[in-house]
Amino acid sequence: MLVVPYVEGMLWPATRAIGARFNAQFTRVGGSDTDYHSLVTRLWTAGQGFALLEHDLSPSAALLSELLACPRDWCVGHYLYAPEGKPILIFGFGIAKFATRLVRTEADAMARVEPCHWSALDLNLADLLQERGHEPHSHLPAARHLRAGLDMAVSVVKDGVRYDTPGRGEPLVFQARSEVSLWGRVLAKARVVRRSQKEGRHAPALSNR
Numbered sequence: 001m002l003v004v005p006y007v008e009g010m011l012w013p014a015t016r017a018i019g020a021r022f023n024a025q026f027t028r029v030g031g032s033d034t035d036y037h038s039l040v041t042r043l044w045t046a047g048q049g050f051a052l053l054e055h056d057l058s059p060s061a062a063l064l065s066e067l068l069a070c071p072r073d074w075c076v077g078h079y080l081y082a083p084e085g086k087p088i089l090i091f092g093f094g095i096a097k098f099a100t101r102l103v104r105t106e107a108d109a110m111a112r113v114e115p116c117h118w119s120a121l122d123l124n125l126a127d128l129l130q131e132r133g134h135e136p137h138s139h140l141p142a143a144r145h146l147r148a149g150l151d152m153a154v155s156v157v158k159d160g161v162r163y164d165t166p167g168r169g170e171p172l173v174f175q176a177r178s179e180v181s182l183w184g185r186v187l188a189k190a191r192v193v194r195r196s197q198k199e200g201r202h203a204p205a206l207s208n209r
Contacts, residue, residue, distance in 0.1 A: 001018065001025060001026040001048065001049070001050045002018075002023070002025070002050075002052075002053060002064075002068065003024060003026075003027055003039075003043065003050055003051065003052055003053070004019040004024045004025070004026045004027065004052075004053050004055060004182075005024045005027050005028075005029045005036060005039055005052065005054060005055065006026060006029065006030075006054075006055035006172060007028070007029060007030035007164030008026070008028060008030060008069070010030075010054060010055050010056065011026070011055045012044070012056050012146045012176070014058040014144070014146060015053065015054075015057060015058055015166075016115055017058060017200045018058060018061065018064065019053060021061060022064060025051065027050075028037055029118075033099070033116075033117045033118060034037065034115045034116065034117070034118075035118070036111065036118035036121055036182070037110075037113070037115045037116060037118070037121050038095075038115075039052065040110060040112075040125070042120065042153065043112040044098070044109060044110040045107070045110060045111075046103075046126070047100070047103060047104055047107070048100055048103070049094045049097070049099040049100035049101075049102070049103060050097070050098060050103075051067065051068055051075075051095075051096065051097040051098070051100055052093050052095070052096045052097075053094075053095055054093065054095075056131070056145065056146045056147045057077075057079055057094050057095060057143045057144070057145060057146065058143055058144040058146055059077050059143035059144075060141065061094055063141060064077075064095075064141070065076060065097075065141065066139055067095065067097050067139045068097060070097070070137065070139070071080065071099075072099070072137040073098070073099040073101055073102035073105075073137075074096075074097070074098055074099070074102055074129065074134055074135070074136050074137060074149055075096065075097040075136065075137045075138075075139060076091035076092075076095060076096050076097075076136045076137070076138055076139065076140065077091060077094065077096070077138075077139050077140075077142070077143050077184050078091045078092070078095075078139075078140065078142040078156070079094050079095065079142055079143045079144075079145045079150075080142070080145045080150045080172070081145070081150070082149065082150060082156060087172060088177070089142060089154070089156065089166060089174045090149075091136065091138065092122035092123070092126070092142075093121065093122040094145075095139075096122070096136075096142070102129075102134065102201065106128075106129065106132060106134075107142065109125065109129065110125070111129055112128060112188070113125050113128060125144055136209045139165035140156050140158060140163040141154070141156060141164060141165045142154045142156055142163070142165045143165070144165060144167055144179060151167050151168055152167045152168050152171075152172055153166055153167035153168060153169060153171040153172065154167060154171060154172050155171040155172070155174070156173075156174045156175045156179050157173065157175050173179065
């Protein structure tokens, strides 16, 4: 099951179109900072695998088909993010799949992730899963991030293969030596989010990621 969580007025037409093509369940969140946590908890505790596609991302149909059909337990797609004004390539809940085997093996996972602001949820769950020996399996090419300022062309070179994503301007090129190097990029996001929380600043709304 593909789920598209969205904030009212923030669901991009391209995301709606690709979600509808895959018979996605569109679910409104944004009523509170912990709505996203509640949604993922409901999905996880139902004991059936699910995938997430956030409201401002547009993966190719081929990428989404590959991710949904992949036999690995935890799959992710990549997209641009700019935590300090400089675009980096990350993954999180933007495009993610959790297989039935994983949600049943780790049935208590979401019970151990305390209710939190949406911006920290993917990091907190990922920390727990990695502590338990699970690693994300990455899929390329990167998705288009439709939000203003991030809809740029992207190229990722991995194992000698170049994966291109259309967008504005000359492509931003990322050299991905391994999935671990890609995972490391998300740590930049973690540092920004956690520093903001420590300094007492309100984290950005879902529509701003």
